[in-house]
Amino acid sequence: MKQEFFNLQINTNGQNLYEFTDQTLNWINENNFKNGILNLSIQHTSASLVVQENADPDVQTDLIKYFDKLVPMDNSLYIHTTEGKDDMPAHIKSALTNNQITLSIKNKELLLGTWQGLYLFEHRLESQKRSIIHHFLGE
Amino acid sequence: MKQEFFNLQINTNGQNLYEFTDQTLNWINENNFKNGILNLSIQHTSASLVVQENADPDVQTDLIKYFDKLVPMDNSLYIHTTEGKDDMPAHIKSALTNNQITLSIKNKELLLGTWQGLYLFEHRLESQKRSIIHHFLGE
Amino acid sequence: MKQEFFNLQINTNGQNLYEFTDQTLNWINENNFKNGILNLSIQHTSASLVVQENADPDVQTDLIKYFDKLVPMDNSLYIHTTEGKDDMPAHIKSALTNNQITLSIKNKELLLGTWQGLYLFEHRLESQKRSIIHHFLGE
Numbered sequence: 001m002k003q004e005f006f007n008l009q010i011n012t013n014g015q016n017l018y019e020f021t022d023q024t025l026n027w028i029n030e031n032n033f034k035n036g037i038l039n040l041s042i043q044h045t046s047a048s049l050v051v052q053e054n055a056d057p058d059v060q061t062d063l064i065k066y067f068d069k070l071v072p073m074d075n076s077l078y079i080h081t082t083e084g085k086d087d088m089p090a091h092i093k094s095a096l097t098n099n100q101i102t103l104s105i106k107n108k109e110l111l112l113g114t115w116q117g118l119y120l121f122e123h124r125l126e127s128q129k130r131s132i133i134h135h136f137l138g139e
Numbered sequence: 140m141k142q143e144f145f146n147l148q149i150n151t152n153g154q155n156l157y158e159f160t161d162q163t164l165n166w167i168n169e170n171n172f173k174n175g176i177l178n179l180s181i182q183h184t185s186a187s188l189v190v191q192e193n194a195d196p197d198v199q200t201d202l203i204k205y206f207d208k209l210v211p212m213d214n215s216l217y218i219h220t221t222e223g224k225d226d227m228p229a230h231i232k233s234a235l236t237n238n239q240i241t242l243s244i245k246n247k248e249l250l251l252g253t254w255q256g257l258y259l260f261e262h263r264l265e266s267q268k269r270s271i272i273h274h275f276l277g278e
Numbered sequence: 279m280k281q282e283f284f285n286l287q288i289n290t291n292g293q294n295l296y297e298f299t300d301q302t303l304n305w306i307n308e309n310n311f312k313n314g315i316l317n318l319s320i321q322h323t324s325a326s327l328v329v330q331e332n333a334d335p336d337v338q339t340d341l342i343k344y345f346d347k348l349v350p351m352d353n354s355l356y357i358h359t360t361e362g363k364d365d366m367p368a369h370i371k372s373a374l375t376n377n378q379i380t381l382s383i384k385n386k387e388l389l390l391g392t393w394q395g396l397y398l399f400e401h402r403l404e405s406q407k408r409s410i411i412h413h414f415l416g417e
Contacts, residue, residue, distance in 0.1 A: 001140055001279055001417060003313045005384050035142045037178060037276055039315060039382050043391030045331045051238040053184045053230060058219035062227050063234060066210070066217075071344070078344075080336035088340050091331060095341060095375055097234055099329040099394075102241045102380045104178050104274035106144050111272050113182030116238075133389050135382035137315055137416065138276065139140060140279055174281045176317060176415055190377040192323045192369060197358035201366050202373060205349070205356075236373055241380045243317050243413035245283050250411050252321030255377075277415065278279060 004031055006134040012122040015068070015086075017052065017060040020132065021118045025110060027134060033105050036138010040118070041100040043131045046090035047122045048097040054117030067093050067123075090123035097121055105138065143170055145273040151261040154207070154225075156191065156199040159271065160257045164249060166273060172244050175277015179257070180239040182270040185229035186261045187236040193256030206232050206262075229262035236260055244277065282309055284412040290400040293346070293364075295330065295338040298410065299396045303388060305412060311383050314416015318396070319378040321409040324368035325400045326375040332395030345371050345401075368401035375399055383416065 006027050010018055028038070042049050053059045071089040075081045078088040101118070104111045112118075120130055145166050149157055167177070181188050192198045210228040214220045217227040240257070243250045251257075259269060284305050288296055306316070320327050331337045349367040353359045356366040379396070382389045390396075398408055 003416065005382070037176065037274070037315065039380050041380075041382060041389060043389070043394065045329065045391070045394055050234050051184065052234065056219055056221075058217075059227065059230050062217045062219050063231060066231050070209075070348075078336075078340045080334055080340050082334075088337065091337050092341060092344050095328050095330065098237070098376070100380055102178050102180075102239055104144070104180060104272055106274070111180060111182070111274075113184070113270070116182065116184055131391070133382055135315070135384070135389075138142065176315065176413070189373050190323065191373065195358055195360075197356075198366065198369050201356045201358050202370060205370050209348075237376070241317050241319075241378055243283070243319060243411055245413070250319060250321070250413075252323070252409070255321065255323055277281065 002139055004136045008132045008134055010120050010130045012130055013127045014125055015064055016122055017063065017119040018122060019054060019117050019119050024118055024134065028105060028110055033136050034108055034139050036105050036136055038103045038105055039100065039135040041133045043133060045094050046087060046124050047120060047130050048094045048099060049101050050097050050119050050121050051101060051116050052119055053115045055115050086125045093123045141278055143275045147271045147273055149259050149269045151269055152266045153264055154203055155261055156258040157261060158193060158256050158258050163257055163273065167244060167249055172275050173247055173278050175244050175275055177242045177244055178239065178274040180272045182272060184233050185226060185263050186259060186269050187233045187238060188240050189236050189258050189260050190240060190255050191258055192254045194254050225264045232262045280417055282414045286410045286412055288398050288408045290408055291405045292403055293342055294400055295397040296400060297332060297395050297397050302396055302412065306383060306388055311414050312386055312417050314383050314414055316381045316383055317413040319411045321411060323372050324365060324402050325398060325408050326372045326377060327379050328375050328397050328399050329379060329394050330397055331393045333393050364403045371401045
């Protein structure tokens with residue numbers, strides 16, 4: 001059994017989807033992983049992980065807009081408001097999406113669909129330093 | 140360490156929940172997996188995976204109806220409209236549910252609750268050919 | 279390869295977030311797990327698992343309130359009403375959050391962020407006995 005860990009750090013500047021598919025693929029290639037599980041877990045509760053279409057960037061714009069409407073930045077709706085109007089909505093958006101994603105690697109290839117990309121979904125307005133733990137377990 | 144892969148293909152014809160619990164159980168039995176992780180990942184971003192009640196089919200009807208209301212098929216709400224009025228809502232529904240599910244196998248048994256079934260949640264209106272990668276890692 | 283299983287049972291009494299981080303950490307320490315995957319799966323479809331902030335309890339209050347508003351307990355909205363006004367909303371909330379979470383353990387430490395806690399999100403009004411399967415695979 002082979003196990004490797006890698007902490008991918010991404011600096012975000014505002015609400016957006018930040019693609020990191022290439023960084024993940026590079027790490028897999030550098031380590032020559034053959035078959036196994038790749039577990040990704042974000043170490044925060046105000047940003048999340050999503051697998052989304054990477055063909056048309058309009059998809060990402062629509063996603064951000066939709067989630068903003070679904071979870072309004074309106075302090076009158078929440079008790080937890082001390083960290084800013086975007087903080088409680090960020091926690092809710094995190095609960096509605098994912099903190100972690102587990103992917104499969106077969107014959108050195110990460111099994112993603114043709115149009116699938118890996119994204120950090122930042123829900124805070126100000127700049128943040130985010131950590132996404134990469135953990136490979138396999139052969 | 141034993142690893143096996145299987146690409147389960149499901150032909151869908153419209154928005155619905157398609158149960159595939161039996162196909163997954165058959166694959167586990169045929170391969171005589173004893174203890175390990177089963178990672179399921181759908182290779183698309185306009186359909187998703189859910190674990191839901193398989194006792195009363197009304198639950199599935201209500202789920203589909205709820206998600207349709209939550210994410211309206213209304214082109215005026217989205218920029219990404221070239222692939223049809225159901226496409227952007229499909230990406231959003233995918234983000235709100237799951238692209239992948241990791242399950243546990245113990246003593247040759249898939250650890251699902253009494254009423255839990257595995258479902259492909261199709262969000263597109265037209266017929267689609269969907270792939271759900273099954274990846275076993277264990278003994 | 280080392281594999282261990284543990285069924286954590288939690289008695290819930292109404293809609294709430296029940297933290298179980300300590301029980302999970304205790305099990306990891308008792309078993310002296312070094313590096314590996316920890317897969318958590320809840321065996322129900324009317325309660326779910328979330329990783330959320332454990333610093334300010336107001337976050338949990340706001341989360342519960344938000345989900346109640348997003349998925350109303352209104353029998354006129356659903357067909358599946360025989361199990362009570364809270365049952366179909368519970369299935370929907372379960373689909374919107376997670377049935378399972380996969381975490382990583384490195385050097386005997388569960389890789390959670392500073393403010394991250396593990397929670398059972400109970401969506402039913404009456405008391406329930408819930409099972410969260412813990413499955414370790416690693417070394």
